[in-house]
Amino acid sequence: MQKTRLSLIAVLMMGAAVIEAKTYEPTWESLATAPVPEWWDQGKFGIFIHWGPYSVAGYKDRHKGYAEAITADMYKKPERYTEFMNKKFGATMPEFGYKDMVPLFKAENWNPASWAKLFKDAGAKYVLPTGEHHDGFVLWDSELTPWTATKKGPKRDLVGDLGKAVRAEGLKFGISYHRERHPDRFTRATGLIDEEIERMPEAASLYGPFEYDDAFIADYVARWKEAETKYRPDFMWIDDVPFLRADDPQVARFEQAFREMMADYLNVAEGWGKQVWFNNKGKTINWPKGVGCIEADNLKMETIGPRWQNPATLGTSYAYMENEEINDLYKTPAELVRLLCDVVSKNGNLLLNIGPRADGTIPEGMQSRLLAMGEWLKVNGEAIYCSTPWKTYGEHSGELIEEENVHYTNHSMRIHEKEFRFTAKPGVVYVTAFQPLGKAVVLKSFKAFKPAIESISLLGSSAVVDWKMTVDGLQLSSKGAPFALASVYKVKLTR
DSSP states (O other): OHHHHHHHHHHHHHGGGGGSOOSOOSSHHHHTTOOOOHHHHHHOEEEEEOOSTHHHHOOOGGGOSOGGGHHHHHHHSGGGTHHHHHHHHSOOTTTSOGGGGGGGOOOTTOOHHHHHHHHHHTTOSEEEEEEEOTTOOBOSOOSSOSOBTTTSTTOSOHHHHHHHHHHHTTOEEOEEEOGGGGGGTSOOTTSHHHHHHHHOGGGHHHHOOOSOOHHHHHHHHHHHHHHHHHHOOSEEEEOOOGGGGSOOHHHHHHHHHHHHHHHHHHHHHHHHTOOOEEEEETTTTSSOTTSSEEEOTTOOOSSOOSSEEEEEOSSSOSSOOHHHHHTTOSOOHHHHHHHHHHHHHTTEEEEEEEOOOTTSOOOHHHHHHHHHHHHHHHHHGGGTTTOEEEEEEEEEEEEEEEGGGGTOOSSSOEEEEEEEEEEEETTEEEEEESSOOOSOEEEGGGTTOOSOEEEEEETTOOOOOEEEEETTEEEEEOTTOOOSSOEEEEEEEOO
């Protein structure tokens, strides 16, 4: 029976596309030939959204880590959640468990049009909400499970409504899909899950299944196919799949299902007339190099790499963490601009995550940071959008100093006294400085530089830029020039 079920996966995935000519085959070699979409390549900056019933809790043990991970942690270490659960909900597991957070996830104050406008004003070019996290709760209008936002909680199609609003603002819209790790999510070791299912049998289809069998694989693919068909996403985002590194026949079948699902997505998108893309996530990447964009949580690169993406947190958590909002623990606007410039200079995209509250509102601290980035990009965006890396990503000089001395106000990040990132376009090099250039600094990356420099100006300002070429490089200063988060010097080259 398992073999029969598994053989249906290909039919399930192909749907109407089965009669179409297939450009992509379900092999890593074929999938590696998929081109990077122009919209993603040039867009550089997207918004990631972790939002679901876990947002009701807004908490993880001792306010540390990812708040969305409460779904696993609360059942592994229930003693650490007793006080929180009783205080927040008046009961703890098994009387009150994750299933009971679902009705409290109401999104009653949610306005998708306001979200979409905020994302556009932030300067983002694409948006990826969680369609389903590891918790098994689906945010789209699903016919495959009762645990969906159209049937429980908000009683709304959260993915569909947001997709319409985002696209109305001219942004691209993708879906992140995390179900591949679901069977390992809710531990049964403590007995709490089984007790909850005994009290509410319907909860079995939320917490389970607990095995990576053929039925789970078929359901996994069917859920993505349902979302793909209904919303035509521009990006397929899949989480780290650590079990793919295991030596298990079932793992091989799941890997084959991934390949078929991804090939189908690319082939169907050709019929839509769309350029689509997908990621390649993990401390050890899921797929072979060259398949999708490299990605990992808060990924940092030390060199210019192949196309990659950093799904970065605003604070520490991806989902809403109440403690981060109360104590304003988000990265500052200056840190975020520096992060964006650093990522783009190294051939990456920044996918900046937000964690809205369960009622559908976005904390003011998050909004203010996004809008600050948008204001900076209105002036300096030409150094980011449609740019490419230069011959080197940047340089620095001087001692490492604490951030509060150089216009940063939060966190423990340390930077050099003078630090720069470079991007380029035909005939132009952009030099982004993270501190004011009151005194002249020499950029050694320009040593023996050719072609000749025609002019240097400061984006968004008429301030005079003093510069000259020296034997050691480009000497640059702009005494008295305005400085807001970071300054971009446009180095125009002679033809």
